[in-house]
Amino acid sequence: DIQMTQSPSSMSVSLGDRVTITCRASQDIGKFLSWFQQKPERSPKLMIFGATNLEAGVPSRFSGSGSGSDYSLTINSLESEDTGIYFCLQHKEYPFSFGSGTKVEIK
């Protein structure tokens, strides 16, 4: 099974800061990587798929990058509505697997 190592586990940042979250897969996952945002008591929301593709309706300050086994989610100029927990997911092969999550808070 593919293991996903996500970091950091939490971060406290200021409004307007640039945020970068990383996920490392235990093997090459060929850009089969998605990012989700989860607000308290809500279902996860797809933000990025295919490592770099922005889901419809997601603000352009979000971007994804990476290849092979290393991937990143970047939020340019953090806004208050961007707080929450972010998860990565590999869907290269079954069983799909999630990262452990990154909690983003406002400082």
Place this chain on the structure above:
Amino acid sequence: EVNLLESGGGLVQPGGSLRLSCAASGFTFTDFYMTWIRQPPGKAPEWLGVIRNKGNAYTTEYNPSVEGRFTISRDNTQNILYLQLNTLRPEDTAIYYCVRYQFGRLDAWGQGTSVTVSS
């Protein structure tokens, strides 16, 4: 509008069973793979399994962590996805989500149904 509505969760004793349902609307159900994902309190989500679409004969794949205890099925006449949970354990306590999956996108999630396994 795509809508997924789970039901069937609740409190169950260890060793018990439950069947979760997910009513789908707003899209052609048979065209899509459907998955179940669960999230224990305060933890990351866990992918449980998938049932493929009509073009792929509705075949299934499971996470080895639940294979043999959980079964995914679908009623394509009523647009309902099911998850049968057997031999439940306290560690199965979680919110269970049904999620639409196609072309690399887990793009539509239900609101989830809560399962608590406790004596």
